[in-house]
Amino acid sequence: MTAAAAHREHARTAPDPAAVVDLRGVRVSYGQDPALRGIDLRIAAGEQVAVMGPSGCGKSTLLHVLAGVLDADEGTLRVLGEDLGRLREKDRGQLRLARMGMVFQFGDLIGELTLRENLTLPLQLLGGRPARIRAEAEAMLERLGLGEVADRRAARVSGGQAQRAAVGRALIHQPALLLADEPTGALDTVAADTVMDALMETVTEQGTTLVVVTHDNRVAAHLDRLVGMRDGEMVG
Ligand SMILES: Nc1ncnc2c1ncn2[C@@H]1O[C@H](COP(=O)(O)OP(=O)(O)OP(=O)(O)O)[C@@H](O)[C@H]1O
Numbered sequence: 001m002t003a004a005a006a007h008r009e010h011a012r013t014a015p016d017p018a019a020v021v022d023l024r025g026v027r028v029s030y031g032q033d034p035a036l037r038g039i040d041l042r043i044a045a046g047e048q049v050a051v052m053g054p055s056g057c058g059k060s061t062l063l064h065v066l067a068g069v070l071d072a073d074e075g076t077l078r079v080l081g082e083d084l085g086r087l088r089e090k091d092r093g094q095l096r097l098a099r100m101g102m103v104f105q106f107g108d109l110i111g112e113l114t115l116r117e118n119l120t121l122p123l124q125l126l127g128g129r130p131a132r133i134r135a136e137a138e139a140m141l142e143r144l145g146l147g148e149v150a151d152r153r154a155a156r157v158s159g160g161q162a163q164r165a166a167v168g169r170a171l172i173h174q175p176a177l178l179l180a181d182e183p184t185g186a187l188d189t190v191a192a193d194t195v196m197d198a199l200m201e202t203v204t205e206q207g208t209t210l211v212v213v214t215h216d217n218r219v220a221a222h223l224d225r226l227v228g229m230r231d232g233e234m235v236g
């Protein structure tokens with residue numbers, strides 16, 4: 001092998017220490033059905049990435065792999081400097097809780113709890129001081145324009161309000177990596193813009209690395225980089 005070829009080979013296979021996400025050749029199947037067919041994806045700290053592609057192409061599967069809730073069958077995945085495939089379940093859970101935020105589709109709040117209670121959950125699980133938790137929840141509720149409905153149960157607010165609270169809950173502990181799956185999927189364009197504005201403002205301020213799955217070009221237009229997917233592979 002020539003020196004140049006060796007260098008290319010090294011660049012292809014060596015972990016990139018600066019990347020928050022570094023996937024190489026990741027394959028995932030559900031039974032016999034392949035959902036990810038060899039994904040290579042590197043995302044730098046602070047980058048804001050939209051993942052787009054047709055229904056069924058593997059976008060949610062990709063987010064689940066990044067979150068460490070679904071194992072890859074093949075390939076390597078480093079997320080936030082950790083080799084996810086080798087981490088013990090307990091350590092993966094801790095990584096997720098302390099350093100990741102996740103926003104899933106409408107309905108991922110606990111309906112019986114108020115928006116305020118939903119928002120404070122991550123901080124309580126992480127064991128913050130009550131006065132500090134209260135103050136941080138108050139600030140996040142205000143920033144998201146949820147002050148007026150903070151003490152209403154999540155089951156009794158509008159879709160846009162619930163979606164904003166889900167964004168708040170994912171960001172309140174200042175995660176390094178935010179994974180959002182169709183965060184505006186259930187909303188009309190006005191409510192979608194409000195949610196995206198709130199999300200982008202917080203993410204930009206905190207320097208959070210962001211991966212958003214979306215069907216919506218308007219959402220993608222908020223972000224730095226677009227990654228296309230088709231049939232379990234990256235395109236474009
Ligand atoms: N739990 C599962 N069991 C079996 N097959 C699954 C499961 N989840 C997803 N799949 C299949 O894997 C493929 C990728 O699904 P995935 O949910 O990642 O797609 P997606 O791009 O998020 O689609 P959508 O835009 O509709 O949400 C699809 O063919 C889907 O039918």
Ligand SMILES: [Mg+2]
Nearest residue numbers: 059060061181
């Ligand atoms: Mg999906």
